[in-house]
Structure formats: C-alpha cells, structure tokens
Amino acid sequence: MTGYESWRRRTLLAEEAIFWIFCGLMAVSHVRNMAVFSIATLPYFIALKSRIVWVPETRVARRFIGIFFAVSVYGLCVLAALGIFERVRRFSSFVIRQKEIPLEWILKQQFPAQAFDFIKHEPELIKIRAYVDWGGGGYAQWRAGEDGLALFWDGRYLFIELLKQAVRMADTKKRWNNFLKAWKIGLVVRAVPQADDYYPHAQNRPNGGRETFMRTKTALFYDSDEWALIWWDATSVVFVRRRAVSPGLLTSHEYKIRAPVDFYKVGFAVKTGKLTVDEVENEMLRNIREAGPNFLNTHFLELARSR
Numbered sequence: 604m605t606g607y608e609s610w611r612r613r614t615l616l617a618e619e620a621i622f623w624i625f626c627g628l629m630a631v632s633h634v635r636n637m638a639v640f641s642i643a644t645l646p647y648f649i650a651l652k653s654r655i656v657w658v659p660e661t662r663v664a665r666r667f668i669g670i671f672f673a674v675s676v677y678g679l680c681v682l683a684a685l686g687i688f689e690r691v692r693r694f695s696s697f698v699i700r701q702k703e704i705p706l707e708w709i710l711k712q713q714f715p716a717q718a719f720d721f722i723k724h725e726p727e728l729i730k731i732r733a734y735v736d737w738g739g740g741g742y743a744q745w746r747a748g749e750d751g752l753a754l755f756w757d758g759r760y761l762f763i764e765l766l767k768q769a770v771r772m773a774d775t776k777k778r779w780n781n782f783l784k785a786w787k788i789g790l791v792v793r794a795v796p797q798a799d800d801y802y803p804h805a806q807n808r809p810n811g812g813r814e815t816f817m818r819t820k821t822a823l824f825y826d827s828d829e830w831a832l833i834w835w836d837a838t839s840v841v842f843v844r845r846r847a848v849s850p851g852l853l854t855s856h857e858y859k860i861r862a863p864v865d866f867y868k869v870g871f872a873v874k875t876g877k878l879t880v881d882e883v884e885n886e887m888l889r890n891i892r893e894a895g896p897n898f899l900n901t902h903f904l905e906l907a908r909s910r
Contacts, residue, residue, distance in 0.1 A: 715739060715792050715839035717894055719746040722792075722834075722841065725856075727848050731789040737766065743792065755788060776824045789847035791830070793840055795863045795899075796821050822865040831856075835863040836894035860886045862899050873906050883907035 623644070630640040715735075722728045723746065732753040735743045740757025748754065756762040772782035783791075796819040804818040825832075825842045833856040834841035840863050845853065860883060862869045872878045887904040894900075 713838075714742045715794075716746075717836045718792050718834055718839040718841050719743065721893075722752070722790075723747055723750055725852065727852055728790055728843065731843065731847050732787050733790040733792060734783065734786075734788045735792045736794055739792065739794075755786060773820075773824075776826075779824050780829065789844040791825065791842040793821060793842075795835065795838060795840055796866075801867065816871065817867040819864055822861060822868070825864075827859075827861070832858045832861055832864070834858075834894075835890065835899075837897035837899070840864060858886055858890070860903075862887075862903050866899070869903065870906065873903065873910070876910075878907075880907045880910055 626640040626644050630637045719742075722733075729747065729751050730753075732755060733743065734755045737756070737758050740754060740759075743752065744754055744757050756765055769782065772778045800819045800821070801817040802819075803815050804823065805813050805815045808814055821840070829845060830842040831845055831853050832840060833843050833853070835858065843852075860869060860878065869878070873883055883903055884907050887900045887907070890900040891904075
C-alpha cells in the first residue's frame with residue numbers, strides 16, 4: 604500500500620507512516636545520512652508509480668505524471684550517488700592536484716602509515732588497547748584490525764557520546780589520564796602537533812623562579828614518567844604506557860628526546876647545552892634510519908652539529 608493510495612482512500616497506514624517519518628528524520632539529522640535513507644525509500648516511490656489506479660485522461664496530464672515520477676526516482680539515485688562519493692571527494696581532489704606524486708607518498712602524508720608499519724611488527728603492541736585520533740580509526744582498523752589490534756574508537760556515529768566525554772575530559776592532564784586509564788588505553792597514535800597546537804606554558808625552574816615555553820598538550824599530557832615515545836615520523840607519533848610493555852621493548856625503541864611534540868623546549872635544551880651533541884645526533888640519525896629524513900630530524904641534527 605502506497606502513500607498515494609492511503610491518501611486516496613482516506614486511511615492512514617501506521618506502519619507506512621512510521622517508516623516515512625523515520626526515514627525523513629534520519630535523512631535530515633546529518634547530510635551523510637541522506638544517501639542511505641533516500642535509497643531506503645526508493646521502493647516506495649517505484650510502488651507509488653505502479654499502483655496508482657487513477658490516470659488522467661489528457662495526454663499532457665499523463666506526461667506530467669510520468670515526468671514527475673521519473674525525476675523523483677532518478678533524482679534520488681543522483682542524491683544517493685553524491686552522498687556515497689562525498690566521503691572521498693576531498694581525498695580524490697587532493698590526489699588529482701598532486702598529478703604525478705605517487706599514491707604511497709600521499710598515504711604516508713595523510714595517514715599514520717609508517718606508524719602502523721612499526722606497530723604491526725611488534726607483537727607486544729598489537730595486544731594493547733589503542734587510542735588514535737578521531738579521524739584515523741578507520742585507517743587503523745584497516746591496517747591492524749585483522750592482526751588483533753584492540754581499537755578504542757573509529758569515528759562512527761555510535762561513538763559520538765564517547766567523543767563528547769573525551770572532549771570534556773581533555774581540559775586537564777589529570778582528567779585526561781584518568782579517562783585513558785578508565786578505558787584501559789595503553790597505546791596512543793597521534794598526529795605530529797602543528798604550529799597552531801603550541802601555546803605558552805609556564806613552569807617552575809628547579810633552582811627557583813618560573814620559565815615559559817611554547818608547548819603542546821601532547822607533550823604535557825603524555826609525560827615521560829608514564830608514557831614512552833617509541834616511534835615518530837613526519838606524520839605521527841606513538842606513545843606506549845610504560846607498564847604495558849616489557850623493559851626490553853622500551854630499551855630498543857624509546858626516544859628520550861621528544862622532538863616532534865616539544866619543538867621549542869627541545870630546541871632550547873640543544874642551544875643551552877642541556878642536551879649534548881652526541882645525544883641529539885644519535886637519536887636524530889636513528890630516526891632518519893627508521894622513518895626517513897623529515898624536517899624535524901634534519902633540523903635538530905643540523906642544530907646540534909652547529910654548536
């Protein structure tokens with residue numbers, strides 16, 4: 604029974620009405636829902652055309668009715684197609700703009716590809732529940748889900764309430780770490796902080812007084828007492844909770860110099876001699892061997908050698 608027949612017979616079919624209301628509300632709740640729920644209503648539009656018993660006598664009226672239904676059906680198909688491709692529009696346009704740049708390079712710049720190359724080769728890390736940036740969960744699941752990675756979230760709608768909770772808890776270091784402990788998070792994969800992630804942070808000096816550095820929440824919230832930096836490249840950083848892995852893994856992989864998340868403080872330590880040339884050189888050369896040359900490791904290598 605179609606909406607038209609329901610109207611013509613002056614009767615309301617509850618099941619049909621509920622279905623239409625549900626699809627309508629879900630379609631307008633978010634733009635990405637429009638494609639899904641428009642497709643769901645297509646059978647009703649098709650049935651509406653096939654079940655109409657009243658046909659106008661004039662040729663113009665019949666043509667108008669035919670055009671109306673054709674536009675409705677094909678319009679919904681176009682809407683569905685646009686909805687499907689909306690999710691890849693930005694990435695596709697980026698690839699087109701890059702022309703001859705290899706896809707492998709694009710993936711490494713946009714996603715934590717090298718970080719997951721590293722994680723997948725460390726059996727200890729795969730067993731740990733992992734937190735990734737909100738937009739990177741799908742990629743993480745694709746890269747390591749079949750290997751057994753326990754992923755905290757992946758950015759779908761069913762995690763929205765959890766996202767709201769995370770935003771509320773991210774106002775202080777203590778609340779954020781309590782949040783991670785409550786959810787048993789032991790592995791963190793995050794994007795390398797950018798310039799606009801830095802803000803002035805005042806702290807006490809060991810010998811008295813206060814000093815101010817431009818620092819990031821990543822550097823402050825994942826302090827070295829609790830978290831070890833075990834990987835970094837041009838795109839991402841990987842932290843692991845110290846007690847979640849063996850001492851041997853930390854000995855083999857930990858970076859003592861947190862160059863990718865604490866740029867200004869590390870730079871100050873290099874310039875003032877708090878970090879020796881050998882310390883900086885060894886870690887930057889190691890990172891170049893493991894992750895390839897990038898702005899950070901070459902910058903600090905040159906800074907140390909210039910002293």
